Amino acid sequence: MKGLSVSKAVTALMLAGLVLLPLYSQLSGNIFILTLFTRIVILALAAASLNLIMGFGGMMSFGHAAYLGIGGYAVGMLAQEGVGSGFIQFPVALAASAIYALVIGALSLRTRGVYFIMITLAFAQMAYYVASGLARYGGDDGLTVYKRSDFSGLIDLSNRTQFYYLCLACLFGVIFLIWRIVNSRFGLVVQGLRSNEQRMQAIGFPAKRYQLVCFVISGTMCGLAGALLANNTDFVSPAVMYWTRSGDLMVMVILGGMGTLFGPIMGAVVFLLLEEFLSQITEYWALIMGPLLLLIVLFGRGGIMGMLGRAGRG
Amino acid sequence: MLLVVEQFLNGLQFGLLLFLLAAGLTLVFGIMDLVNLAHGSLYMMGAYFAATFAAWTGSFLLGALMALGATLVLGIVLEVTALRHLYGRDHLDHVLATFGLILFFNEAVRLIWGPAGLALPLPAWLTVPVPILPGIHYPAYRLAIIAVALLVALLLYLGVMRTRIGMLIRAGASNREMIGALGINIKLLYTLVFGLGAALAGLAGLMQAPILTVQIGMGENILILAFVIIVIGGIGSIRGAFLAAIFVGMIDTLGRAFLPNLLRQVLSGAAASTAAPALSSMLIYLLMAIVLVVRPEGLFPANRR
Numbered sequence: 108m109k110g111l112s113v114s115k116a117v118t119a120l121m122l123a124g125l126v127l128l129p130l131y132s133q134l135s136g137n138i139f140i141l142t143l144f145t146r147i148v149i150l151a152l153a154a155a156s157l158n159l160i161m162g163f164g165g166m167m168s169f170g171h172a173a174y175l176g177i178g179g180y181a182v183g184m185l186a187q188e189g190v191g192s193g194f195i196q197f198p199v200a201l202a203a204s205a206i207y208a209l210v211i212g213a214l215s216l217r218t219r220g221v222y223f224i225m226i227t228l229a230f231a232q233m234a235y236y237v238a239s240g241l242a243r244y245g246g247d248d249g250l251t252v253y254k255r256s257d258f259s260g261l262i263d264l265s266n267r268t269q270f271y272y273l274c275l276a277c278l279f280g281v282i283f284l285i286w287r288i289v290n291s292r293f294g295l296v297v298q299g300l301r302s303n304e305q306r307m308q309a310i311g312f313p314a315k316r317y318q319l320v321c322f323v324i325s326g327t328m329c330g331l332a333g334a335l336l337a338n339n340t341d342f343v344s345p346a347v348m349y350w351t352r353s354g355d356l357m358v359m360v361i362l363g364g365m366g367t368l369f370g371p372i373m374g375a376v377v378f379l380l381l382e383e384f385l386s387q388i389t390e391y392w393a394l395i396m397g398p399l400l401l402l403i404v405l406f407g408r409g410g411i412m413g414m415l416g417r418a419g420r421g
Numbered sequence: 422m423l424l425v426v427e428q429f430l431n432g433l434q435f436g437l438l439l440f441l442l443a444a445g446l447t448l449v450f451g452i453m454d455l456v457n458l459a460h461g462s463l464y465m466m467g468a469y470f471a472a473t474f475a476a477w478t479g480s481f482l483l484g485a486l487m488a489l490g491a492t493l494v495l496g497i498v499l500e501v502t503a504l505r506h507l508y509g510r511d512h513l514d515h516v517l518a519t520f521g522l523i524l525f526f527n528e529a530v531r532l533i534w535g536p537a538g539l540a541l542p543l544p545a546w547l548t549v550p551v552p553i554l555p556g557i558h559y560p561a562y563r564l565a566i567i568a569v570a571l572l573v574a575l576l577l578y579l580g581v582m583r584t585r586i587g588m589l590i591r592a593g594a595s596n597r598e599m600i601g602a603l604g605i606n607i608k609l610l611y612t613l614v615f616g617l618g619a620a621l622a623g624l625a626g627l628m629q630a631p632i633l634t635v636q637i638g639m640g641e642n643i644l645i646l647a648f649v650i651i652v653i654g655g656i657g658s659i660r661g662a663f664l665a666a667i668f669v670g671m672i673d674t675l676g677r678a679f680l681p682n683l684l685r686q687v688l689s690g691a692a693a694s695t696a697a698p699a700l701s702s703m704l705i706y707l708l709m710a711i712v713l714v715v716r717p718e719g720l721f722p723a724n725r726r
Contacts, residue, residue, distance in 0.1 A: 167513055214710050217717040221456055221512050221656065225648040226713065232645045233706035240699030350645065354520045361517055393528035400521025404514045405506055 114415035118369045121376065125275060129268045141267050143383060148274045149335045151375035152281055154359040156328035159285050162366030163294065164321045165301030169224045170231025171356050174204045174326050176238055176348030178333020183250040183343040193256030197334050204330025205323050212322035216315050231353055238345040249344025252337055264338050274335050281328050286368055288324070297321045362403060364412025373411050426557055428678040434563050436670020437570035441625035442643060443650040443662040444577060445618030451657025452594040452614050455504060456512050458519035460622050461640025462526035467492045467623025468630035468639065469530060472539040481544045488627045489620055496619020500612050527637050538636035566628050573624065574663060581659065590614060649705055653712045655719030665720065669705050676704040
């Protein structure tokens with residue numbers, strides 16, 4: 108019980124920090140930190156969506172960055188074609204991600220285990236190559252989004268603080284949704300499938316159908332992160348979908364604590380801050396980051412949330 | 422005709438190269454149950470070692486041989502220091518840990534050799550075109566790659582199927598506790614297999630080096646192709662990897678060469694030239710999707726009971 112309260116306290120502290128960050132940025136005049144944290148919040152959203160299938164559903168997707176690209180390209184391509192309204196861009200981004208997830212999920216879920224990891228990876232790489240081949244939309248060089256999504260005065264995405272709070276609201280919304288899903292009958296079935304698929308099937312649950320729906324929900328959520336990311340950087344390129352980005356998302360989930368509600372946020376914050384911090388010390392930050400990952404895997408069972416839990420129990 | 426034969430041989434050469442990479446990957450997975458993303462890094466290291474040693478010694482062959490030894494040693498060191506501790510862990514742990522290793526290797530290469538790529542020049546006797554059919558010439562070096570890869574494939578087959586070590590390896594794959602109980606040093610065997618896989622990846626890298634530039638991240642794209650091959654061929658199956666690799670090499674090469682022209686006959690010129698590059702890079706993934714729909718466990722699954 109005490110262990111629970113330590114991780115709860117840290118989580119609450121972190122969430123409060125995220126909510127109050129624009130205030131600090133305003134007072135200290137540090138604009139950079141707000142930009143940095145907007146990115147962190149968006150990638151935390153992506154990591155949370157991955158956690159839904161990976162942590163709760165047991166589906167190890169190594170191609171989650173594809174949705175970041177699809178959501179981003181939906182915004183960028185529509186903007187290029189003169190459709191600037193966010194009320195069109197965002198639904199299209201979500202729908203495109205959902206359709207992609209449906210097709211890829213239907214194919215990938217025919218396999219399991221390592222095959223699933225490799226196949227999701229390969230399909231994401233395919234999406235990467237397709238984006239690189241889109242000559243009209245910048246190809247390899249990417250696509251500049253000259254105007255952020257326009258929500259007809261409701262919210263101004265060019266305003267840093269408003270945009271930050273929009274991203275944060277999306278993140279909290281998604282976390283709330285995941286919480287509801289995980290505790291619903293549907294979520295319990297999906298988690299049951301993670302523990303013992305055969306038994307669940309024997310009881311009479313159509314396993315693949317449940318997993319596919321979960322896969323599509325997760326992909327759609329990540330598409331939202333993609334649409335936000337394109338607005339944040341005013342740019343979208345195939346690099347967003349590169350497989351190392353999928354790896355980063357996986358690392359965030361594991362680092363924070365797979366299968367915990369707030370773990371992915373924690374993971375994203377720690378991972379991206381660490382990356383920022385190390386890249387300020389040395390140009391060769393990955394030289395430290397790589398072995399660090401290895402050590403986390405070898406010794407840090409259950410991620411940060413797991414460690415906090417153990418620390419609490421003493 | 423000339424173009425067809427040439428592209429056909431290019432496809433074969435690329436496929437065989439992919440096989441060297443996929444064989445190591447599938448061997449390590451089949452026997453140690455280890456997913457090694459850093460396999461592509463070993464491929465990259467093979468190329469960097471070859472370029473460096475060839476520049477030192479002034480001889481391409483000597484450089485290649487030294488590079489082969491160096492990747493073997495590197496593989497063994499990697500297994501003993503890091504990867505050995507991952508056996509028996511969750512696959513996700515493997516993915517993450519070896520992902521970390523990729524970051525490390527890429528950065529280490531940047532630190533040691535700098536961000537610019539290296540070139541590995543060929544000796545004169547390998548650059549001459551060789552007549553293969555009347556009126557058709559093909560570069561000697563690419564022919565040499567085909568020959569070496571075929572030889573290695575044959576040796577690998579004989580080694581695994583006909584020798585005592587190969588027997589132990591196969592026994593280790595089907596029941597590791599049992600062969601440990603029979604007094605075989607399973608740890609040493611695993612290290613050996615990993616070193617072999619590393620050397621195969623290094624061989625693929627050093628042979629590809631003169632054709633492409635030697636650069637950071639060169640192992641990553643090709644690693645994903647190796648994954649596709651393993652999925653198509655069936656995990657753990659060397660025979661499956663061989664056939665799937667040649668298949669994928671052919672389709673990828675021929676698709677890139679001929680698809681634009683084929684499309685131009687169906688679609689308008691502009692539409693064809695937009696769609697062709699995207700479609701030809703998608704081809705092998707479409708192939709993989711089809712294989713998955715028909716046979717989810719791959720074409721030649723290793724442990725069919």
